[in-house]
Amino acid sequence: MTISADSETKLRYVGRSVTRREGADKLTGRSRYVDDMHVPGALTGRTIRTSIPAGRVRNVRFPDGFPWDEFIVAGPDDLPANEVALITADQPAFVDGIVRHAQEAVLLIAHEDAGLVHEAARAIEIEYERDAGVFGMEQGHVLKQLAIRHGDFEGAFANGDVIFEGEYRTGAQEHVYIETNGFIAWWEGDGVVLHGSHQCPYYVHKAVKHAFALDRDDQVRVTQETTGGGFGGKEEFPSLLAIHSALLSRKAGGRPVRLIYDRAEDMACSTKRHPSLTRIRTACTPEGVFKGVEIDFHIDGGAYVTLSPVVLSRGLLHSGGPYLWPAARMDGYCWFTNSPPYGAFRGFGAPQSEFAIERHLDRLAAKLGICPIELRKRNFLRKGDMLPTSQIVGEEPELERIVERALELSDYRAKQSGYGEGNGRGLGLSVFYHGTGFTGSGEVYLDSVVALEAQADGFVEIQVSSTEIGQGTETVFAQIAAEGLGIDIESIRFRKPETGAVPDSGPTVASRTCSIVGGLVERAARQLREQLAGRDIATASATGPVRAEARYQAPPGLVWNDDTYQGCAYGAYSWGCNVAEVSIDPVTAELRVESMWGIYDIGRVINPVLAIGQVEGGMAQGIGWATCEDVVLKEGAMQNTRVTNYIIPTSADAAELFVEFVEHHNPCGAFGAKGVGEIPLDGPPAAVANAVTFATGKDIAAIPIRPEDLLA
Amino acid sequence: MTIRMTINGRDCTTDANPMTPLLDVLRESCRLTGTKYGCGEGECGACTVIMNDELVMSCLVPVMQAEVATIETVEGLARMADDGAEILHPVQQAFLECGGAQCGICTPGMVMAGVHHLRHPELAPDGLAEALEGNLCRCTGYSAIFRAMERAAEAGRPA
Incomplete structure (x- = not known):
């Protein structure tokens, strides 16, 4: 259901629930995922990993009883550069002498007998010299530190207003994409061919080219197979598998190697959402008008840098919530620990910091004796307000309208007064926002390019490195292209992402695909339409394809200073409100999220069915993170590495979800679109925690909220 | 051992270790890759097929139990x-x-x-x-x- 801000009827595809283009293939089992590839003669690879979090590898023993001479064995000495290139290249592809976490690759083995590979992998013994590790934040070394200063924050706390402090924690979260990570690699001549499950073909390309010290771009060809879920978990992590599979293949003389993780390995070694600790101190008038905020936002980065600096950045930039803070001191710290590196996960730091501020506001409201909704309303961002980074809010967020709609749909006020506090049932609310695309100057550095090509067979082909990972890239891009070109959508096709064959439209992350890359698709479509000048596609391209490219250009005024952390952090913001209704079993303290409502402004809704799917799925992940998804860590490593003991919501747990959209179009996004993929993760944890506090009287300050915490 | 099954209405005979999961036989021997691996321990349901009119997790079914069974997979629906x-x-x-x-x-x-x-x-x-x-x-x-x-x-x- 959609509340539409305008009623443009002249659009033929945009705004309509065009059927998912690859949907029938997925529904009939025809879609080919990497593990479905039949590659004759392929060897099966396996990674031998560390089992201690810190120390040194002393010796690797290959016990008798295995035909070791038949195995391909590869290690760091076989790799020209033992580095996984990302923001930095500090993460080695194999332990480089020093063990920094308990899931590092020590070596790789491969054999044509998959069963034998698994037995052999278990038999290999590694001897260590152990060191004490660092586990948890605020110990050891800082990986990255960021600071935002705004207004007279010292003065804000000096003149007798209400000062209120709180400390909030969030746990790690495992992605549990139902398709585990996998790559198949082989060499052809002096180049490597890689097929795999991933979000960002050019990230993989960069990492493989670097690790093998290859000179030419065409020596690495990365193809994305149908990808069974990513959620950020297949942003940077797959580069490691790509390097490993390519190395085994090279040692095997170029023979194909399958490196496909089983569930336990995937859950143990892959990235997770960064655990966080946030301390908030606010100053406000007795009536609840905000004067200033001090925030210390900490995340656990794990053993290597990976993407942690940018996760910290987005988390810190969103830490004040969608409110006007006349003064702010925001400090972000990411800590090195001996955990496997934490990484990208849908929301990218913002769900952590927005949980903290939204929980803090309910606690502050209780202290002030003000209704938590009223407290928020007194401080909502409005058009023309200044964010702590000096960015001026350029549109009217209409947060009151969004909140009122959520209250109305959920029957919040009547239900809440009916239940009464502390009776095991209650509602809670959260308000949140999310910046579209890469932070600050990130989109400029990405320099994304898309191409549309009219081809002789009468089709226009979309060529992008943006991947379909379930969110609907192929479908919304076809809608945008058909709309811009003014042609039937049946004449649009989507080129399977393969480096070299498609331009680099940037990674499929940061809620940027539909809005920002889609905006480039729109521009290229309009340009191609002019080039075609009314001719039909086949005629125009009879003597060769007609091609239009569009390259990212920063919107006017979008200036960011990485040194001062001031400027326009994002070109557009999406806004939203969640209401959660929970019940708690009086005997077992089992927490159930009965229902959740979500009202979102994601700009133009390009495809309502797909957009609702994004939002509902994200809400469910957020509810899972807040309630049942408990990553049990021991010396930094996840212990519950199975779907039997790491619990994600099932259909029986599923909350009833209600979603509506409010549309404020973004002049820079595709037909007015803003980011949609990540904002659904920002709100549910605080809405649930606020509801649980109302229902139980327990002052919830951390997620996941476990029954044992409620009974304590 | 030799296993005979009817898969999506077609007779299928394959040679397999009796303890091999039905999932592996479907995917590797029969090349019916529509049925997916998700966890290998019957928890996620990605490998669900219908066997003799019952819903089973094919990763937990040793293929010997599928001898002369009627199997329906996603490929057989359309x-x-x-x-x-x-x-x-x-x-x-x-x-x-x-x-x-x-x-x-x-x-x-x-x-x-x-x-x-x-x-x-x-x-x-x-x-x-x-x-x-x-x-x-x-x-x-x-x-x-x-x-x-x-x-x-x-x-x-x-x-």
């Missing part, structure tokens, strides 16, 4: 019209229209569970939430799947 067009099963069609499939990896198993539920609603007295409890989906939050199943039930053609 039909071909006289003009060669594909006619999806009502459950598949409803999933397509309602957004019940996103990344698609849980979809084959989820669809098989859905098809089985329409045939045997009595096995899940509490309805859809119970019927699909054995199939994890990480993309949809299940809402779109419920809507699809309600639409498929309305279409009223349990195959």
Whole structure:
């Protein structure tokens, strides 16, 4: 259901629930995922990993009883550069002498007998010299530190207003994409061919080219197979598998190697959402008008840098919530620990910091004796307000309208007064926002390019490195292209992402695909339409394809200073409100999220069915993170590495979800679109925690909220 | 040992270690890769197929138990019209229209569970939430799947 801000009827595809283009293939089992590839003669690879979090590898023993001479064995000495290139290249592809976490690759083995590979992998013994590790934040070394200063924050706390402090924690979260990570690699001549499950073909390309010290771009060809879920978990992590599979293949003389993780390995070694600790101190008038905020936002980065600096950045930039803070001191710290590196996960730091501020506001409201909704309303961002980074809010967020709609749909006020506090049932609310695309100057550095090509067979082909990972890239891009070109959508096709064959439209992350890359698709479509000048596609391209490219250009005024952390952090913001209704079993303290409502402004809704799917799925992940998804860590490593003991919501747990959209179009996004993929993760944890506090009287300050915490 | 099965209406004979999971036989020997691996321990449901009219997790079924069994997988649901067009099963069609499939990896198993539920609603007295409890989906939050199943039930053609 959609509340539409305008009623443009002249659009033929945009705004309509065009059927998912690859949907029938997925529904009939025809879609080919990497593990479905039949590659004759392929060897099966396996990674031998560390089992201690810190120390040194002393010796690797290959016990008798295995035909070791038949195995391909590869290690760091076989790799020209033992580095996984990302923001930095500090993460080695194999332990480089020093063990920094308990899931590092020590070596790789491969054999044509998959069963034998698994037995052999278990038999290999590694001897260590152990060191004490660092586990948890605020110990050891800082990986990255960021600071935002705004207004007279010292003065804000000096003149007798209400000062209120709180400390909030969030746990790690495992992605549990139902398709585990996998790559198949082989060499052809002096180049490597890689097929795999991933979000960002050019990230993989960069990492493989670097690790093998290859000179030419065409020596690495990365193809994305149908990808069974990513959620950020297949942003940077797959580069490691790509390097490993390519190395085994090279040692095997170029023979194909399958490196496909089983569930336990995937859950143990892959990235997770960064655990966080946030301390908030606010100053406000007795009536609840905000004067200033001090925030210390900490995340656990794990053993290597990976993407942690940018996760910290987005988390810190969103830490004040969608409110006007006349003064702010925001400090972000990411800590090195001996955990496997934490990484990208849908929301990218913002769900952590927005949980903290939204929980803090309910606690502050209780202290002030003000209704938590009223407290928020007194401080909502409005058009023309200044964010702590000096960015001026350029549109009217209409947060009151969004909140009122959520209250109305959920029957919040009547239900809440009916239940009464502390009776095991209650509602809670959260308000949140999310910046579209890469932070600050990130989109400029990405320099994304898309191409549309009219081809002789009468089709226009979309060529992008943006991947379909379930969110609907192929479908919304076809809608945008058909709309811009003014042609039937049946004449649009989507080129399977393969480096070299498609331009680099940037990674499929940061809620940027539909809005920002889609905006480039729109521009290229309009340009191609002019080039075609009314001719039909086949005629125009009879003597060769007609091609239009569009390259990212920063919107006017979008200036960011990485040194001062001031400027326009994002070109557009999406806004939203969640209401959660929970019940708690009086005997077992089992927490159930009965229902959740979500009202979102994601700009133009390009495809309502797909957009609702994004939002509902994200809400469910957020509810899972807040309630049942408990990553049990021991010396930094996840212990519950199975779907039997790491619990994600099932259909029986599923909350009833209600979603509506409010549309404020973004002049820079595709037909007015803003980011949609990540904002659904920002709100549910605080809405649930606020509801649980109302229902139980327990002052919830951390997620996941476990029954044992409620009974304590 | 030699295993004889009827898979999607076709007789199939294959040689396999009796303890090999049915999932591996389907995917590797029969090249029916529509059925997916998700966890290998019967928890996620990605490998769900219908065996002798019962819903099973094929990763937990030693193939010897499938001897002379009738197996239905996702590949066997759609039909071909006289003009060669594909006619999806009502459950598949409803999933397509309602957004019940996103990344698609849980979809084959989820669809098989859905098809089985329409045939045997009595096995899940509490309805859809119970019927699909054995199939994890990480993309949809299940809402779109419920809507699809309600639409498929309305279409009223349990195959």
